[in-house]
Amino acid sequence: MLRVKPGIDRIKPHMAGGDAPDHPPPTILLNSNESAFGPSPAARAAMRDAVNSVERYLEHIDTVLAPPIAERFDLDGSRIAVGQGSDDLLARLARAYLGPGDELIRTANGYLKVPNYAYANGAEAISVADDEFVPAVDRMIGALTENTRIVYLANPENPAGTYLSGAEVRRLHAALPASVLLVIDAAYEEYVDAPDYESAAPLVEEAQNVVMCRTFSKIYGLAGARVGWMYGAPEVVDTARRIGLTFPVASPAAAAAIAALDDVDHVRAVREANRRGRDWITAELTALGLTVIPSQANFVLVQFPDAGKPARLADQFLRRKGIAVRRFASPAYEDYIRISIGFPHELRAVRDGIAAFLRGTA
Secondary structure: OOOOOOOHHHOOOOEEOOOOOOOOOOOEEOOOOOOOOOOOHHHHHHHHHHHHHOOOOOOOHHHHHHHHHHHHHOOOHHHEEEEOHHHHHHHHHHHHHOOOOOEEEEEOOOOOOHHHHHHOOOOEEEEEOOEOOEOOHHHHHHOOOOOEEEEEEEOOOOOOOOOOOHHHHHHHHHOOOOOOEEEEEOOOHHHOOOOOOOOOHHHHHHOOOEEEEEEOOOOOOOHHHOOEEEEEOHHHHHHHHHOOOOOOOOHHHHHHHHHHHHOHHHHHHHHHHHHHHHHHHHHHHHHOOOEEEOOOOOEEEEEOOOOOOOHHHHHHHHHHOOEEOEEEOOHHHOOEEEEEOOOHHHHHHHHHHHHHHHHOOO
């Protein structure tokens, strides 16, 4: 009988719900935190043009994409590795630094896929209780053992949209031994407007055991292109490159990413539209008597506290109206749905649908 590595059978789906036979295909997609506003027109044009040479592999992706990333964010290009979305890079880091007997520490209600990175490599995932979905630094520090190899933090977090201030992130890092890698997943950083938030880039440059992962899937609107990047110490970046795919990024995806970096006006417009939509849907759903977790990302997490009107049924109600939102398999999220920020008319449809659900009307 074929045997897989120990831990693989511990991997479980982290998302709940989905299309059912009696539901129409959704026409409003607010379930996966994509940018409803799409990519820059320049990125679309660059991708179309690059198709003319799609029969060729794109070689040496780091030398192609790292320089424009470094220029855009004022970083050291030699510390940047590019991958097939940030998920690819997170998986590489787990393969490189985790093995049987090792431990990854994460906040219990953070990005729900993270334990799977540990399990896939025979390691343990230590899930630390949070404070109303906000990572608890003292508890994460208290969970450190001699077996800890990675501390993972999404900042802002997903699926709650909460965040840690720069001071709190630095306090967490200061407590880590040099043998522990702090992985900061900053996929939603471009949406943050909290004044005490700090990019992880300066901390990466000050320390040898910090890495920051970023993506083109969110504010740049290139989720389908699958392009991500990481910024870390030279040794960490070299390690990630060694175990990457030979040609991890398609040439049209790389061309789109480069063009997207140049269109700062588009990014600014998307950020502002997201802020308006996030504030509006938060206010509207709060007025309906629901609890909305304050978010710094491009989504909101909404609690349905009435046992007679649960999140599960709200999700089904919206799907019957062609609206896709997200539910999660974790018991902590049983009473919640997550709604990605979309166009104003899409958010109005969600608001109206939830209002009808709460009233008990079709």
